[in-house]
Amino acid sequence: MKGSVIKYERDNIDTDVILPGPYLKIHDYAELATHAMEGLDKDFHKRVKPGDFIVAGKNFGCGSSREHAPIALSYSGIKAVLALSFARIFYRNAVDGAFLLPIEIDESAYKDISDTDSLEVDVSKNEIKNLTKNKIYKMKPFPELIGKIIEAGGLFNYKP
Amino acid sequence: MNITEKILARASGKSKVSPGDVVFVNVDKVMIHDVSGPGVIAVFEKLKKKGMKIEKLWNPDKVWVAEDHFVPAADKISAQNIVSLTNFTKQFGIKKHFKYGMGQYGICHTLSHEEAMVLPGEVYVGGDSHTNTTGALGAFAAGLGHTDVAYVLLNGKIWFKVPETLLFKLNGKLPDHIMAKDLILKIIGDIGNDGAAYKTMEFGGTGISEMSVEGRLTLTNMTTEAGAKSGIVEPDQKLRDYLAARGATKYDEVHGDADAQYEKIYEYEGSEIEPTVAKPFSPENISVARDLSSIELDKAYIGSCTGAKLEDLQAAAKILKGRTVKIRTEVLPAAISIFRKAMDEGLLKIFLDAGVVVGPPTCGACCGAHMGVLAKDEICISTTNRNFPGRMGHVESQTYLASPLVAAASAITGKITDPRDLK
Numbered sequence: 157m158k159g160s161v162i163k164y165e166r167d168n169i170d171t172d173v174i175l176p177g178p179y180l181k182i183h184d185y186a187e188l189a190t191h192a193m194e195g196l197d198k199d200f201h202k203r204v205k206p207g208d209f210i211v212a213g214k215n216f217g218c219g220s221s222r223e224h225a226p227i228a229l230s231y232s233g234i235k236a237v238l239a240l241s242f243a244r245i246f247y248r249n250a251v252d253g254a255f256l257l258p259i260e261i262d263e264s265a266y267k268d269i270s271d272t273d274s275l276e277v278d279v280s281k282n283e284i285k286n287l288t289k290n291k292i293y294k295m296k297p298f299p300e301l302i303g304k305i306i307e308a309g310g311l312f313n314y315k316p
Numbered sequence: 317m318n319i320t321e322k323i324l325a326r327a328s329g330k331s332k333v334s335p336g337d338v339v340f341v342n343v344d345k346v347m348i349h350d351v352s353g354p355g356v357i358a359v360f361e362k363l364k365k366k367g368m369k370i371e372k373l374w375n376p377d378k379v380w381v382a383e384d385h386f387v388p389a390a391d392k393i394s395a396q397n398i399v400s401l402t403n404f405t406k407q408f409g410i411k412k413h414f415k416y417g418m419g420q421y422g423i424c425h426t427l428s429h430e431e432a433m434v435l436p437g438e439v440y441v442g443g444d445s446h447t448n449t450t451g452a453l454g455a456f457a458a459g460l461g462h463t464d465v466a467y468v469l470l471n472g473k474i475w476f477k478v479p480e481t482l483l484f485k486l487n488g489k490l491p492d493h494i495m496a497k498d499l500i501l502k503i504i505g506d507i508g509n510d511g512a513a514y515k516t517m518e519f520g521g522t523g524i525s526e527m528s529v530e531g532r533l534t535l536t537n538m539t540t541e542a543g544a545k546s547g548i549v550e551p552d553q554k555l556r557d558y559l560a561a562r563g564a565t566k567y568d569e570v571h572g573d574a575d576a577q578y579e580k581i582y583e584y585e586g587s588e589i590e591p592t593v594a595k596p597f598s599p600e601n602i603s604v605a606r607d608l609s610s611i612e613l614d615k616a617y618i619g620s621c622t623g624a625k626l627e628d629l630q631a632a633a634k635i636l637k638g639r640t641v642k643i644r645t646e647v648l649p650a651a652i653s654i655f656r657k658a659m660d661e662g663l664l665k666i667f668l669d670a671g672v673v674v675g676p677p678t679c680g681a682c683c684g685a686h687m688g689v690l691a692k693d694e695i696c697i698s699t700t701n702r703n704f705p706g707r708m709g710h711v712e713s714q715t716y717l718a719s720p721l722v723a724a725a726s727a728i729t730g731k732i733t734d735p736r737d738l739k
Contacts, residue, residue, distance in 0.1 A: 168509050168598060172704040173711075177684035180351045181386055181394045183358045195706040215510040218543060219704060220683070221445035223355055223461035243543055244514050245445055249461035253359075301338045301475060311467050312363060316340055316475075 157235050157257075157279075158287075159207035163271040164196065169212050170219035171246065175228045177220075188224055189231035206233035209277070211269050213239065216258075217246025223253060230255035236277055238284070238295070240266055251302055254310030259284075265293035279306075318481050318576035319550055320516045323456040326570065327439045335480040335579070340473045344438035344455075348465060349382040349424045350394070352443025353401040355462030356469065363466070373408045374472035380412035380433055381405050382424035385679040387416040390686035422651025422677040425449040425621035428457075429533060430653050432559050435567035436551040441468055446621055446701065448539045452532040453559070454551035454569060459540065479545045480579040481516040482507075484535075486523030488586035493735050495631060496531035497623065497699065497719035499584065500538040501592040505602030506582075513543035515579065523586040524549060529558040530627045537622045538701050541599040591734045593697075594717040597705045605722050608732040615696040616641070616727035617708070618720055619648035619675075620682040623699020626654050628720040633663040635724035635735060636670040642730035646688055648675040672727070684708050690715070697726045 173195030175188060182188055193200035210229065216239035217225060226249045229237070236257035237250070250258045259277065261269075265284065269275070274287040277295070284293045298306060308314040317325060321333050328339035348356055360370050373379060381401060386394030398416070405413045412433070414421040420431065424442060427433060428450040434440040436454035441447065443465040450457035460474065468474050484503060490496070504511070517539040524532065532549045539547030549555075551569045559565070591605040618624060618632050629649060647667050649655040655677065658664050667674050680687035682700040690696055690709030696716070698708065703715035716732060725733040 168704075170702075170704040172684070172702065172707050176706050176711075178686075180683070180685065181354075181390070181397055183354050183397075185358075195704075195711050215513065215543060218509055219445065219702060221443065221447075221459040221461050222351070223463060226461075241510065241513065243510070244545055245459055245461055248464060252467070253461065253463035299338070299477075311463060311475075312368075 157207065157277045159209050159235060159275060160205070161209050161211050161269055161271055161273045161275060162200070162204065163211040163269065165213065167213035168215045168218055169196065171217055171222050171225040172219050174217065174225040175222060180222060180224060185227050185231045188228040192228035192232045201232060204232045204234065207235055208233055209275055210234055210237045211239070211266065212237065213266065214241040216242050218243035221245045223249045226250040226253065226255040251305050252311035257306065260296035261293060268293070318518065318572040318578065319454070319570055320456055320481055320518065320546065320548055321478060322570045322572065323437060323439060324476065324478050333478045335478050337478045338475055339478060340475050341439050342473050343441055343468050344378060345434050345440045346379050346465060346468050347382065347424050347428070347442035347447070349384050349444060350387065350397050350401055351385045352462055352465060353381060353404060354397045356443065356466045357400055357404055359462050359466040370470065373469050376409040377411065379410045379469065381410055382414050382427055383416045383421060384423045384677070385683065385685055387678050388676065420652050422654070423621045423679055425537065426625065426650035426654070429453060429529070430562065430651050432562040432564035435559070435564055436555065437568045437570040441465065441474060445540050446537055448544060448547045449533055449537040449621060451546050451548040452529060452536040454549065454555060456546055456548065458546045477514065479514055479516045481518050482512055483518045483520060483578040483581045485521035485581060485583045486519065486586055487521055487583060488523050489526045490523060490586045490589055493591060493721060494589045495719040495721055496527060496534035498592040499589050500535045501594050501599070501602050501717060502589055504538065504542050504599050505592070507542055509541065509598060509600045510543040512539060515544055517542065517544045517547045519547070519549050525552060528627060529555055530625045533625065534622060538599070541701060591719065591722050593722060593732060594703060596703050596714040596716065599702060599717060605718065605732055605734040606737070611695065611716070611732045613643050613697050613726055613730055613732065614694045615643055615690070616645040616723050617681060617688065617696055617698040617700065618723055619646065619650070619680065620700040621650055622701040623720055624648055624650040624654070626657050628699060629654065629658045629663050631720040632724040633666045635721060635728065635738065636672065637666045639670055639728050641671045641727040643727055645672040645727040646675055647672050648680060649677055651677050681708050697723050697732060699723050
């Protein structure tokens with residue numbers, strides 16, 4: 157996966173800003189995408205390109221269980237979120253619904269990656285290449301079951 | 317094993333599980349509402365397009381449905397969602413559907429205890445993050461998204477990583493001016509928004525034994541705000557009496573072993589808890605109420621699964637009785653059964669006499685959906701559970717989270733007020 161970075165240097169980016177409450181009644185995935193990140197960054201949907209990555213701090217996706225949040229990001233073109241840590245329901249929604257990859261990175265990678273950097277993510281090697289800065293970071297490997305569900309293409313394709 | 321580990325072991329057919337184990341557990345009850353229900357319907361449609369045949373659910377008798385987020389229908393789309401939900405329950409033969417305007421209905425997490433929809437020892441999942449609430453009934457209760465709930469509806473099971481458990485011991489009773497809300501805000505302030513991420517928060521100690529079931533429900537409700545997978549309280553006689561009053565007497569209780577293990581034990585002295593408020597824009601951002609007495613408010617909101625149970629309304633009424641509110645104030649009982657009890661006890665008259673508007677049960681403005689959302693720069697004190705930017709309306713509005721006692725006292729003065737300081 158190759159793409160450029162949209163970085164939000166903050167912790168606790170909650171689902172209320174990723175996809176605000178009034179849009180919970182919407183279940184059309186393409187329409188949800190037009191409201192992605194609206195509570196934090198009104199220009200997100202103009203800026204985001206297919207294949208982009210979001211980079212953020214700890215506890216990304218905390219708050220409500222709304223699957224609208226990973227759906228809105230995924231249908232905006234986001235392939236992975238790289239964060240210091242994830243809230244649990246966002247994490248499993250992203251994986252079980254096969255919407256995007258929740259990738260845990262460490263503090264040094266988080267600090268080093270800048271907005272608009274180009275990255276290449278290789279999950280098989282647990283590696284993130286920063287093509288702009290010519291650096292390589294390690295990602296935290298997915299736990300065994302998570303890796304298998306991702307490989308299967310979501311929970312419904314996974315055979316326990 | 318502790319209670320959570322024992323419930324998950326039983327539900328996964330194992331004699332022992334340990335934190336970190338990944339297990340597929342059999343689910344006893346599952347809940348959808350007017351947001352997660354249409355979300356599940358969208359997942360079903362996606363699966364059907366891929367060629368999957370979906371003709372029946374694993375067990376429609378274990379599924380129940382609430383209408384709460386956008387009732388009364390906020391607009392055409394939410395009205396349509398409720399029609400879709402009704403068609404869904406008919407199509408799949410789900411009998412327990414609490415419909416707005418047809419007797420008992422209310423916020424899903426409130427119905428879970430008011431109607432004893434979930435029983436001790438059970439595994440309960442719901443399409444809502446505050447599903448944790450129901451753990452106060454001695455059950456494992458966790459929130460899931462649409463795909464996971466759809467999977468449970470078709471397969472009757474789901475994966476969980478067995479969580480580490482944090483034990484919060486409350487020593488001694490909370491004083492009269494303190495509510496469970498103050499304690500849980502204090503705890504979240506201490507451990508942070510992700511202080512219990514992926515973990516279970518168990519509550520015990522003499523203060524919890526003394527606490528009402530409704531108070532315990534406030535604690536488990538807000539475990540979500542510390543990132544917890546679930547919150548739980550061991551069953552006791554108070555819980556048995558509470559459930560018996562709601563017609564539930566047969567269930568298989570689970571208790572932790574004498575040598576139950578916890579990742580960490582936290583101790584709180586009941587007498588030391590202060591009226592506590594979470595400032596914008598995060599539940600962990602706490603202060604004691606007295607330090608915020610200069611904050612001028614536009615509105616007070618007494619509602620939601622967190623702060624509009626019967627005891628919450630009784631607490632607010634105790635403050636509002638014989639007084640008049642200085643700012644716009646709303647009370648929205650969390651279920652019709654609570655609305656009725658509030659009427660029978662004369663609480664509604666106290667609210668109306670104080671100038672408060674009483675509305676129907678709904679998630680409403682708590683999640684910024686509709687019915688009393690905040691304008692830019694408006695400041696609200698609320699008995700709800702979250703105060704992230706835009707949570708209750710405009711992204712530049714502000715919400716302070718507080719107990720019903722603090723919210724009602726603040727409604728009287730128009731500023732954040734410790735109930736002890738009310739003249």
